[in-house]
Structure formats: structure tokens, C-alpha cells
Amino acid sequence: MKKKWISLxxxxxxxxxxxxxxxxxxxxxxxxxxxAGSQGGTESSADAGESEGAGTQASSDxxxxxxEFFNQKVEAESxxxxxxxxKFQEEYPNVEIEVVSPSDAETVFFTRVSTNDMPDIMSxxxxxxxxxxxxxxxxxxxxxxxxxxxxxxxxxxxxxTYDDGKLYAMPYGLSSYGIYCNLDMFTEAGLELPxxxxxxxxxxxxxxxxxxxxxxxxxxxxxxxxxxxxxxxxVDKDFATVCEAVGKGEGSFADADKNQVRIFSEALLELAxxxxxxxxxxxxxQGTADFCNGVYPMYIGxxxxxxxxxxxxxxLNCTMIPIPKPDGGYSLPINVDIALGYYVExxxxxxxxxxxxxxxxxxxxxxxxxxxxxxxxxxxxxxKITALQDISKKxxxxxxxxxxxxxxxxxxxxxxxxxxQNLISDGDIDALITETDRICKDYYNQ
Amino acid sequence: xxxxxxxKITEKSLSMFLFTVPATVLYCVFFIYPIIIGIMYxxxxxxxxxxxxxxxxxxxxxxxxxxxxxxNAVKFNIRFTLMxxxxxxxxxxxxxxxxxxxxxxxxxxxRGIYFFPAVLGMLVVGxxxxxxxxxxxxxxxxxxxxxxxxxxxxxxxxxAIYGVLIVHVWLxxxxxxxxxxxxxxxxxxxxxxxxxxxxxxxxxxxRYITMPFLLPVLSVVLILQxxxxxxxxxxxxxxxxxxxxxxxxxxxxLIYNHGFxxxxxxxxIAEAMILTIVICAISFIQTSISNKKKVY
Numbered sequence: 001m002k003k004k005w006i007s008l009x010x011x012x013x014x015x016x017x018x019x020x021x022x023x024x025x026x027x028x029x030x031x032x033x034x035x036a037g038s039q040g041g042t043e044s045s046a047d048a049g050e051s052e053g054a055g056t057q058a059s060s061d062x063x064x065x066x067x068e069f070f071n072q073k074v075e076a077e078s079x080x081x082x083x084x085x086x087k088f089q090e091e092y093p094n095v096e097i098e099v100v101s102p103s104d105a106e107t108v109f110f111t112r113v114s115t116n117d118m119p120d121i122m123s124x125x126x127x128x129x130x131x132x133x134x135x136x137x138x139x140x141x142x143x144x145x146x147x148x149x150x151x152x153x154x155x156x157x158x159x160x161t162y163d164d165g166k167l168y169a170m171p172y173g174l175s176s177y178g179i180y181c182n183l184d185m186f187t188e189a190g191l192e193l194p195x196x197x198x199x200x201x202x203x204x205x206x207x208x209x210x211x212x213x214x215x216x217x218x219x220x221x222x223x224x225x226x227x228x229x230x231x232x233x234x235v236d237k238d239f240a241t242v243c244e245a246v247g248k249g250e251g252s253f254a255d256a257d258k259n260q261v262r263i264f265s266e267a268l269l270e271l272a273x274x275x276x277x278x279x280x281x282x283x284x285x286q287g288t289a290d291f292c293n294g295v296y297p298m299y300i301g302x303x304x305x306x307x308x309x310x311x312x313x314x315x316l317n318c319t320m321i322p323i324p325k326p327d328g329g330y331s332l333p334i335n336v337d338i339a340l341g342y343y344v345e346x347x348x349x350x351x352x353x354x355x356x357x358x359x360x361x362x363x364x365x366x367x368x369x370x371x372x373x374x375x376x377x378x379x380x381x382x383x384k385i386t387a388l389q390d391i392s393k394k395x396x397x398x399x400x401x402x403x404x405x406x407x408x409x410x411x412x413x414x415x416x417x418x419x420x421q422n423l424i425s426d427g428d429i430d431a432l433i434t435e436t437d438r439i440c441k442d443y444y445n446q
Numbered sequence: 447x448x449x450x451x452x453x454k455i456t457e458k459s460l461s462m463f464l465f466t467v468p469a470t471v472l473y474c475v476f477f478i479y480p481i482i483i484g485i486m487y488x489x490x491x492x493x494x495x496x497x498x499x500x501x502x503x504x505x506x507x508x509x510x511x512x513x514x515x516x517x518n519a520v521k522f523n524i525r526f527t528l529m530x531x532x533x534x535x536x537x538x539x540x541x542x543x544x545x546x547x548x549x550x551x552x553x554x555x556x557r558g559i560y561f562f563p564a565v566l567g568m569l570v571v572g573x574x575x576x577x578x579x580x581x582x583x584x585x586x587x588x589x590x591x592x593x594x595x596x597x598x599x600x601x602x603x604x605x606a607i608y609g610v611l612i613v614h615v616w617l618x619x620x621x622x623x624x625x626x627x628x629x630x631x632x633x634x635x636x637x638x639x640x641x642x643x644x645x646x647x648x649x650x651x652x653r654y655i656t657m658p659f660l661l662p663v664l665s666v667v668l669i670l671q672x673x674x675x676x677x678x679x680x681x682x683x684x685x686x687x688x689x690x691x692x693x694x695x696x697x698x699x700l701i702y703n704h705g706f707x708x709x710x711x712x713x714x715i716a717e718a719m720i721l722t723i724v725i726c727a728i729s730f731i732q733t734s735i736s737n738k739k740k741v742y
Contacts, residue, residue, distance in 0.1 A: 107706045114494050114711070130709055133495045220601070222687050278580070280690035281601025285573075286580055410493075411708025415515070422691035425603055 065348055066096045067355075070109060070119035073338060075307050076372045077101040083367055088358050095351055097121070113139070118343040121352050126160040126169040126339045127406040140168035140341045141349060148357040156377035159336050159402050170356050172365060173338035173374035174395050175303045177230040177403075178320040180387070185297035197267075197324040204274040207297060216271060217287045218300035220279035220424065225417040226405075227300055230333040232264040233404045234325050240407035246437055247444025253433045261436050265429040267326045271300075272424050280421055288312055303388055304337060306373040310385075320391045332394050333403040337374050409443040487712050488719050494711025506716035516717060518692060519700045526607060526614075526696065527675030533615045534671050535664070538622035545623070546630040557627075564620035572684020575613045576600070579685075600686050603693040610694050614681050618674060622667045629663030630656065665736035669729050676725055697721050 071077060080099045089095060100119065102108045112118065113134060124131045124140075134140060143149065144166045149157060156171040179200075181193055189210050194200040207215035218227055232239050239260050246252060253261040272279060284305070291299035292312030299305075300323070309316060322330040340359060342352035358364060362380030369376045373385050375392035383392045394400070405413050419435040422428070488506055492499035510516045545557055563571070580598050587595035599605040637655050646654070679698035682688060688695035688703070695703075697717065705714030 110495060110706065130495060133493070133709075137495075137497050221689055224689075278584070278598035278601035281580060281598035281606075281686075283576065286576070411704075411710060414703060414707050418515075418689070418692040418695075421689050422603075425691055 064094055064096055065351060066098060067120040067346075067348060067351060069097050069099050069355075070105075070112075070122040071099050071101045072105040072109065072123045072125075073372065073374075074101045074103065074105060076368065079368065079371050084359070084364065087364065088355060091358070092351065092354065097355065118345075120346045120348065121340060121342045121355055123338060123340055124169050125336060126162070126167075126171065126341070127336045127402055129406065129408075129410045131169075132162060135162045135164075135166075135168045139344055141344045141346075141352070142166045142168060143170055143341070143353075143356070146170075146353070146357070148360045151360045151362065151378050151380070153377040153379060153396050155334070155396065155400065156336060159334065159406075160339055169339035169341035170360055171336045171339040171377055172359060172368070173336075173372075174377045175335050175337035175374060176320075176322075176391055176395050176400075177226065177302045177333050178300070178322050178391055180291060180299040180301060180305070180309065180318050180320050182291070182294060182297045182299075183317045183319060185294065189297070193319070193321050195321075195324065195330075196328060197326045200324055201270065204298070208274070212297070214274060214276045215296060216274040216298045216300070217282065217290055217296040218271075218275060218279065219282065219284040219287050220275075220421070221281070221283045223284050223301070224280075224420060225413050226302060228264075228268065228417060228420045229404050229413055231268060231323065232260060233333050233401060234323055234331050235264045235267065236260045237331055237401035237404075240404050243408065243412070243436075243440045244444055247440035247442075249441075252437050254430075254437070261433050262429055263326055265423055265432055268420070268423065269427060269429075280424060284308075291318075292316055303373070303375055303391060306385060306388055309387070310373065316387075318387045320388055322391070322394060330399060332391075332397075332400045334395060334400045335403045335406070338368075412439060412443050415439055484715050485719065488716040490712045492712040493709045494705060494714075495709060499712070506713045507720070509713065510717050510720060515692065515695065515700060516697075519695050519697045522607070522693075522695065523676050523678070523697050526611065526678060527672055529611055530614055530618070530675045530678075531668065531671045533611070534618045534622050535667060537615065538619045538626050538667070539664075541619065541623045542626035542630055545627055560623055561620045563617045564624075566617070568617070568680040569684050571613060571617060572681055575609075576685055579609055601690060603691050606686050606690060606694045610678070610682055610685055613685065614675075614678060617681070618671060622671065625663050625667050626660065629660045632663075633659035661736055665733060668732055668736070672728055672732065673725055676721065676728075 069080070071080060077099055080097075085097045085099070088097065109122070110130065118139060124134070126132075126135075149167065149170065152171050153174075156174055157167065159174075160169055160171045161167050186193065189207060191203055191206055192199075194203045204215050218224075236242065242253075242258055242260060246258065251258055253259070276282060284301070285308075287299060287301070288305060288308045289312060290296055292309055294316075303320065309318070322332050324330050340356045342349065342356065346352055359368075360378060362378055365376060365378045365381050369378075369381050369383055369385075373388070375385075375388055375395050376383055377396065383389065385392075416436065416439055419432050419439075422435075423432045487499075489501055489503060490499040491502045491505075541560060545553060545560075550556070579600050583595050583599065584597050587593070587597070594605070599609045633656055638651060641651050641655060677698050678696050679702065682694050682696055682699050683702075686694045688699045698721075701714045701717050701721070704710045704717065
């Protein structure tokens with residue numbers, strides 16, 4: 001009998017110990033759990049609810065409000081923690097903001113969304129399809145009509161506005177894509193920065209003539225999708241509309257009036273001639289390292305590469321120029337890169353909104369712009385990153401378009417990139433045209 | 447007396463049952479329940495984000511079997527797994543035999559060196575080999591005038607699979623060697639002595655003594671390596687991200703892409719279910735075959 005009781009006790013202890021790992025430790029484990037996705041809680045009395053699970057909890061010995069901020073700009077995590085949030089706390093001393101910046105943040109974010117485990121405040125990309133699904137599901141609070149929205153440029157607000165005309169995230173930064181040029185190497189070669197497609201090719205030829213066999217590099221692996229998407233947008237900023245038409249059976253990209261894929265392919269293959277032969281094996285890390293070390297004078301990438309370039313070689317004398325249109329002029333692809341929104345069911349909407357407003361103050365966002373590097377759309381912020389000065393002015397100009405990933409059905413770009421890699425590998429333009437037709441039919445008829 | 451004995455057995459069974467409760471509960475909560483939920487979602491059109499979804503029957507499974515990317519991924523996995531299993535089992539068996547028989551002084555050091563890859567993180571190894579394939583191997587290839595390795599092998603559709611395979615085998619051989627070494631040491635020494643007295647040669651000793659004792663471990667190694675080949679993911683993400691041109695897109699990479707990048711969650715789950723059934727079937731067949739031949 002004694003043995004039986006010991007066995008029972010041990011089994012119970014094992015179960016309790018094992019399951020304890022599933023819960024939160026300390027004070028939260030005894031707290032009342034609020035509904036899934038419940039957010040910050042204020043506790044001023046013993047029976048007030050403490051929130052757990054959704055990343056927020058309230059201390060039992062004060063009126064401290066704890067909010068979770070899911071930050072997808074991992075490189076800005078320490079800036080938020082060390083500088084921006086302490087400044088916010090000067091105005092809101094009873095608010096604690098926990099910054100969560102996991103690696104592969106987007107996957108973590110969507111996993112949490114799918115399990116209704118929403119953070120209070122979150123950084124999102126409001127123009128992209130997946131985030132629009134969240135807006136459609138009513139998970140984000142409506143910020144339309146708020147006074148602080150006037151601090152962002154009109155184009156940024158326009159790009160961030162959802163189909164229903166409402167704005168669910170305040171934009172702070174706009175990204176673009178172009179060609180980083182090593183100015184010292186250009187000076188050494190006696191070359192001017194190119195402005196047109198012909199000048200770009202002439203410039204690359206000039207580098208080759210001076211003995212530099214391969215003067216251009218880009219990420220042929222993970223980020224090729226971004227480059228290809230921007231390049232075909234530069235060819236035709238309304239390409240997504242044409243995709244939809246082809247998808248619905250209205251012609252083919254082999255037709256003379258729908259030659260965007262052909263023009264894109266010819267342009268990409270022409271650029272690839274000046275890139276290393278094993279470009280499909282070169283990733284962003286390797287491209288950035290080689291550009292920072294002066295191996296290549298030109299590097300195709302996004303404004304969001306700047307932080308890595310500065311980390312690799314802070315003294316590098318470089319600037320970014322737009323990728324010219326093959327038929328003349330330029331058209332700059334834009335995406336909303338930093339935007340903050342908050343969960344519609346958070347318990348502290350007023351604090352979340354206050355934080356979003358606080359971040360939009362020019363003097364506060366100046367700190368972010370000086371350190372994080374993404375060109376800002378907040379008016380009154382003095383953008384000081386030398387290499388991106390010119391492009392940041394062009395970003396707020398008229399010759400821009402919202403990059404196509406925001407219009408294609410989700411997954412379109414990922415699948416298409418496989419065949420863009422095949423194009424670089426085999427040079428078969430017709431094969432890409434055929435596959436682009438097929439992908440459009442697949443995605444627009446689902 | 448009979449009644450008491452019966453009661454005693456029941457109490458013991460109850461105690462034993464209670465000891466299994468924690469593991470059973472954890473297994474059900476973290477394994478059985480998600481599988482059941484997963485099976486349910488595989489019959490829906492849930493995109494992984496939206497609140498709404500509807501049941502669409504076997505549509506996801508039918509689409510998977512007719513999708514060219516899925517078919518290419520299956521072909522890649524079969525080819526990769528076959529090459530990986532042959533290389534890993536062959537190399538680790540040779541190494542285990544050397545480590546088991548050698549009387550060299552520094553054998554412990556060698557064992558440590560060969561085991562080293564097993565303690566490295568997959569992603570770290572991927573990043574290191576990325577640089578080796580990009581910066582080191584082509585220099586050696588050009589120096590020795592070997593065209594096949596004069597450029598980054600990860601950059602070509604025809605050779606990228608071998609780059610992934612080299613790294614995968616290098617990592618997997620370590621643990622397989624240790625397991626086979628343990629299996630070799632389980633064969634009793636007196637059987638070998640008896641065999642020598644009976645005039646058995648080296649091959650006969652290996653065939654009739656070593657192999658039967660090695661088979662249980664070999665069986666485990668085979669199952670683990672087949673499973674690891676069919677579910678290869680992290681090393682591909684670190685090395686090629688499925689490229690170039692989808693040449694190294696394995697089923698696991700495809701499932702991840704469909705689930706998280708292309709917002710086709712239910713479709714990805716259907717693909718995962720197919721993969722699970724394939725792995726279960728292969729493991730079952732393989733275990734059935736090796737069970738007939740091994741010694742306990």
C-alpha cells in the first residue's frame with residue numbers, strides 16, 4: 001500500500017513538473033488568464049486580472065502597464081530598448097514596453113497571428129498582401145483621421161492605406177532599391193555615375209575595359225526575388241495588372257503588346273553578363289562583404305542593405321543611384337518599410353496610440369533615422385546617411401511606384417523567382433515567358 | 447491466495463500505468479493533438495492567417511500530386527536520400543570498423559575529431575560551407591585546373607545537389623559512426639575466438655558474427671538517415687535556399703515555402719501529411735526486413 005502511494009505521488013510529481021514547463025513562471029502562473037490575444041493589464045487591487053500569454057502582464061505591486069511591442073526591424077531592437085523607450089517612459093513612467101525581435105520575425109509574427117496571440121504594438125509592412133489579410137480580418141485598430149498622420153509624407157500615407165480607405169499602421173520609413181556605387185572606384189576609373197540605361201552599360205563596359213572582368217554584383221540567391229520584382233516594376237509599374245489580365249486568359253506575355261517579361265529578361269541577362277559567373281551561388285552576405293571590401297564597384301540592393309554596409313565598412317565612400325529604365329529615365333520602386341499599428345483588442349489602446357504618436361515626432365524619429373538608416377517619410381527629420389541622401393530625396397519625389405509584391409497574389413513572386421534563376425542559368429527567355437503565363441493562370445484562377 | 451495474487455498484479459499494473467501518464471499526456475498534447483488538427487486543416491483552404499476557412503475535401507492532396515514543384519521536390523528527395531544513405535552508411539561503417547579494430551595510440555583523439563561535426567549547429571555549418579564553396583574551393587579548382595570545382599558548385603543547377611550532399615554527409619557520418627561503433631562492440635569476443643578456431647576468414651567473421659550483431663544498430667542508422675534525407679531542410683536553407691532554379695528544393699523546404707512564404711498553409715499541411723505517410727511506410731518496410739536478419 002505504501003509503495004502504491006509513493007508511486008502515485010511520484011507520478012503526480014512527474015506530471016506536475018512536466019506540465020509546469022508549459023506555463024509561465026512566477027507570479028504570472030497564478031494569474032487569471034484573460035482571453036486569447038488579451039493584452040496589457042493594469043492591476044491596482046488584489047483581484048484585478050493579470051494578463052499572461054499574449055506577452056503582457058501587470059505587476060502585482062504597482063500600477064505598471066506592460067505592453068508587448070513586436071518589432072520586425074531586428075537591427076533597431078537595441079535602439080528601442082536603450083534610447084527610444086526610456087524617452088517614452090519619461091512621459092509615461094508607469095508604462096513598460098517589452099520589445100520582441102525574434103530572428104525570422106515574419107514567420108514568428110504570422111504564426112502568432114494564426115494562433116490569435118497578437119502583440120499590443122507591432123511593426124508591419126502595410127502594403128503587402130499578408131498584412132492586408134490581417135487588416136481585412138479587423139485585427140488592427142483604425143488610425144484614420146489621427147492628427148499625427150500629417151507628419152508622414154502624403155505618398156507614404158497613400159501607400160499604407162488599406163482598400164477600405166482606412167489606415168491601420170502609421171508609416172515611418174520608405175525603402176527603395178537601386179545600385180550602390182563605390183565612388184572611390186568610380187573616381188579612380190575616371191567615370192561619372194550613370195543616369196540612363198545606356199550610360200549604365202557604358203559604365204560597366206568601361207570598368208571591363210580597365211581590366212575589371214566583373215564589375216557588378218547582386219544577390220543571386222535569397223534576395224533575387226526582390227531584385228527581379230523591382231526590375232520588372234521598373235520596366236512597367238503596372239505589370240501586376242497585366243499579370244491579372246494574362247491570368248484571366250486575356251492574352252499572353254508572348255504577345256507584342258505584353259512584352260514586359262521579354263524586356264525584363266533582356267535587361268537582366270545584360271546585367272548578369274557583368275556579374276560573376278557563379279552569381280546564383282552568391283548570397284547577400286557575400287555580396288555585401290565583397291562590395292565593402294572594394295572587390296566590385298557596383299552592387300544592386302535595397303536601402304535596407306545600408307546598415308550591413310556601414311557595419312562592414314563604415315568608411316566606404318559610396319552612394320545609391322536608381323536602376324535606370326531600359327527605355328530611358330528612371331522609376332523608383334518604393335515599399336513601406338517601417339510602420340506601426342496596434343491590436344484592436346488591446347486593453348490599452350490609448351497607450352499604444354500614444355507610443356505610435358511619440359514615434360512620429362520628428363525629434364524622436366531623428367534618432368531612428370540617424371542610427372537605423374532606412375530613409376524616412378516623417379517630415380522634419382533631417383536624414384543624414386550620406387550614401388542614401390540622393391535616393392532619399394528621390395523617394396519622396398514623383399517618379400516612384402509602389403513595388404509589385406504588394407499587388408501580386410501571395411506566393412506569385414516566390415514561384416516566379418525560381419524561373420528567373422533558370423533564366424540567368426540557361427538564358428532561355430521563352431521558357432520564362434511560358435512559365436510566367438502559367439503562374440499567372442495558376443494564381444489568378446485560384 | 448489466488449485473489450491476492452491477482453490483486454497484487456493489478457496494483458503493480460496501476461503503478462506502471464501511472465508512471466506512463468506524464469509521457470502519454472505530453473505525447474498526446476504535443477504530438478497526437480497537432481497531428482489530428484493538422485489532418486483536419488489539410489482538408490480545408492485555410493491560408494494560415496485568415497479567420498475563415500472552408501472544407502474542400504481532397505483538393506489539396508490532388509493539387510499536390512499534380513504540382514510540378516511537388517513532383518520535382520519528391521524526385522530531389524529520393525535522389526538525395528539514396529546518395530546520402532549509401533555514403534553515410536558506407537563511410538560510417540568503414541570508420542567504425544577502423545576505430546573498433548585499430549590499436550593506434552591516438553584512437554580516442556581520432557574518434558573525437560570525427561565526432562566533432564555532430565556538435566556543430568546546422569546553420570553555422572551551412573554558413574561556413576557557403577564561404578568555402580564560394581571562396582576556397584574555386585581557388586583550389588583553378589589552381590589544380592579542375593573545371594568541375596573551378597566555380598561555386600552551389601551556383602549551378604546540376605551540381606548544387608552535390609554541394610548540399612557533401613555537407614549533409616560530413617555532418618551525419620559522425621553520429622552514425624558512433625552508433626555503429628557501439629553496435630560493433632556488442633559482438634562477444636568469444637564468438638570471434640571460436641570462429642578463428644573453426645578456421646573462419648575475416649570476411650566470414652564479418653558476415654556471420656559482426657553483421658548479425660550490427661544489424662539492430664544498422665537498422666536504426668538506416669531509418670534515421672532515410673528520415674533525415676527525406677526531411678532535409680536546414681542545411682538547404684543555409685546553403686542554397688532551394689535554388690538555383692528550384693534544383694535543391696526539398697519537400698521540407700517546399701512545405702515551409704508554401705506554408706509560411708506563400709500563405710498556403712492547408713496545402714502545405716497536406717504535403718507534410720504525404721511526406722509523413724511516405725516516411726512511415728519506408729520505415730515500416732525497412733524495419734520488417736532487418737528484423738528478420740538480426741540477432742538480439
